[in-house]
Amino acid sequence: MKPETARTAGLSGASGTLVALVAADGSATHPYLTRLSSGIAPLRDLGDLVHQICLLHARHPDLFEQAAAHSRQPAAAEWLAQSAQGFAAERAYLVRLVAAAGPLPSTPGQAASEAAVTAQRHALDMLAQSDRNGCADGTAIALALDWPAIRAVLDILAGRVGVDPIENQLPPAFETATVIDVLAGSMSVERAMAFGAQQMLAQHRGLIDLLEARASARGKY
Template sequence: MSVESVPFDRQSGSWSVLAALAEADGSAHHPFVQAMSARGAATRDLADAIHLLCALHGRQPGVIDHALAHGPNAIAESWLDEAAYAFADERALLARLTAAAGPIPSTPGQAESEAAVTHQLHALDMLAQSDRTGCAVGAAIALVLDWRAIRHVLEAAADRAGFAPLPSTLPIDADTATLAATIAADPAIERAMSFGAQQLLAQHRALWDLADARKSARDRH
């Protein structure tokens, strides 16, 4: 199911919409993520996935940091502050895993891959710094929700590297649901949050599609 096919139903509430988007089009359902999360994934493919993730989310400021710095209201600021603090640990884990993975695996079309990730970075920056009220928060919420599936890839890479990462401390659903319900009293803000979430998830899908294409290119050579 594509994100565009998920209806924006105000009767279900903003939290239900965001949760449904993450469930329908989050990373958990992508075949490449499922393959990397399972035992037996090729080391080079797992290493490549970690490098791509680090390129997209290993920098600071990232999606949550931009959203926090972009003047959220007091309620959103508290949640974003907690999320940014927790994501700093995820960023540190990504850096450790990238170092453990070694050089990025040699793959045909490397220049094109780098250009694609650069485009994705630009898209995420635009979302997280959008002047459309609710868009940046929606993107940040989608990142937190989708990170659960991404965490499985990180944990698989950590296991391959011989260590166990600390549990994630990203905001729990109850806190995120309260945030979504509180700030989305205005239908326009609800729609903006949904849009931000949709676009963030689309960028993640594009990253996994790229990783899968790179895997196929290596397998052919």
């Protein structure tokens, strides 16, 4: 068991609920991401992933910055500031990987793919800017907890294209779990956090579904 897993395995309450949600519905459980993590995935498929993730997340303001501006939870302020700073480094890493991976692989239906990612980005913007108390926080928390699964594939790509991986700059899961329990002071806030988290995870899984469909359109993977 990884150290991070060991430190979060016994969680209960709101943190246990959100960590379990990510474990059940997060990117790591998607079969296509598992294929990309195998170490034998075609370079074009890994390159496609980094291009699409870059379109979704490597922008300013990013999801953490938007959540920090719209959160109504003072207890989340320090965690969101730390996460925003860390994700700025992650965005820079994404840009380096896109440059090293080369052009977006030619794929049938490119215009429809771009429209789908634009719609996902809009959905994440709405979640991160929600006025519902706890929704923006839950959205950001889910991204932080789900990011390591995506980051693992990015690091595989880095090794294939000669880019030195950097350490994941987001707060560790056990710190995030502590923040979750502090924030979940009422059932309404806890429900809003869970809603934001569920919707963020759905967008990631939708993106991976799109990547799988694009790989299939290019030929068998």
